[in-house]
Amino acid sequence: MTRRAPRITGIGGLLFTLFALGTAPASAASLGISLAAPSLRFQASNPGVQPTVPALENPIAVSVNYSGTGNWVLNVLADGDLLSAGSSIPISRVRWTANGAAFSSGTLSKTSPQAVGTGNVSATGSLSFFLADSWNFAAGSYAQTITFTAVEF
């Protein structure tokens, strides 16, 4: 956003400038994200029959509420691999598909944020998460935290 700065021509001009700048907060951008599920649960069974395990919460409503004049990007980053006692599953075994023009599909990463969506206005859509199962994974309960971050640019 560009703004022409008025010329300062004395106290009057200075006060005008202050007044003009003082109006900026009224138009300050706000950005919020909402994902309908606080946790995503995967219940696997026979990897030979169900090699891809959908999250029980699929599809998950996602919304980005934005009031600004720039653009926003929504990323997701995992804190690490899926962890259980004495075992782990690479977080890259979890991918998602997206519905909604602003959102895109991808694969989770623990090292670099992955783009989930981008836009310049508020957007709604849905995400569906899937785990690529394997006979090589040990039985157990695994957990990990992922964080969605929306940033204006």
Add this chain to the structure above:
Amino acid sequence: MKNVWSAVLPVAVLALGALGAPAAHAQSVDSDSSHTLDVNLPTYAKLTIGGLANGNKVEFNAAGASDALYSDSGVSSADSAISLTVEARASVGGSVVLTVDTESANLAGPNGASIPWTAVSWALGGTSGDGWTSATAFSETSATLLNGTDSGQRTASLLYKIANSKSYAAGQYSGTVSYTLTVQ
């Protein structure tokens, strides 16, 4: 006048700085939302037996009078080797055990004739994965074919043989074995 400016300017500059900061922050707002992934992988076992040409039967044909029928190599099953595919999801360090058990001590023949299951042996080949045992015959009525640990897919081929004997009465003998896969 100069005094007035000197008094106003610091205030103005301070005000500009104070107002400028929110404007700059408004250009880089962000929002976070953390979520938990919970994955439950239960233990699971799947055993697939293939290669049997006649349903679930393994057939031996000892017809003929050749002395070769009574050699140590025994009589191979008429079927080619059967295939064993073990798919197991075990806990960390959990066991994966495949056993084969007979339903009785003997193969039942005509008029009460019998052949002990201990006369039946096998050869395991083409194994993949860990834990396949070196057992080649029944110990009484049971044998362990696989004793491994941890999840994974394992395969092997198994060719049954029966040690023939001139003491066996002519006729048709039959018996049943059961395979059991246990995963922990």
